[in-house]
Amino acid sequence: xxxxARALDNGLIVMGMTGGANxxxxxxxxxxxxxxxxxxxxxIEKIADIFSQSVEEILKEYNVQ
Numbered sequence: 001x002x003x004x005a006r007a008l009d010n011g012l013i014v015m016g017m018t019g020g021a022n023x024x025x026x027x028x029x030x031x032x033x034x035x036x037x038x039x040x041x042x043x044i045e046k047i048a049d050i051f052s053q054s055v056e057e058i059l060k061e062y063n064v065q
Contacts, residue, residue, distance in 0.1 A: 001016045002016075006054040010053060012047060012050040012051060014032065014033055017029065035047060
């Protein structure tokens with residue numbers, strides 16, 4: 001949920017989900033990215049850049065290596 005909030009601050013809407021991201025459905029959080037089917041390459045790159053920036057900011061802020 002931290003990444004979801006940070007991505008929104010950075011201009012990207014994603015849906016954060018808690019728990020159940022592993023194969024057994026018992027551990028881990030995940031984020032859903034759902035762009036339009038007619039997305040351009042440039043838009044995909046922008047989404048990837050904003051998302052990775054958001055994740056990196058949260059990891060740095062919480063001192064996760």
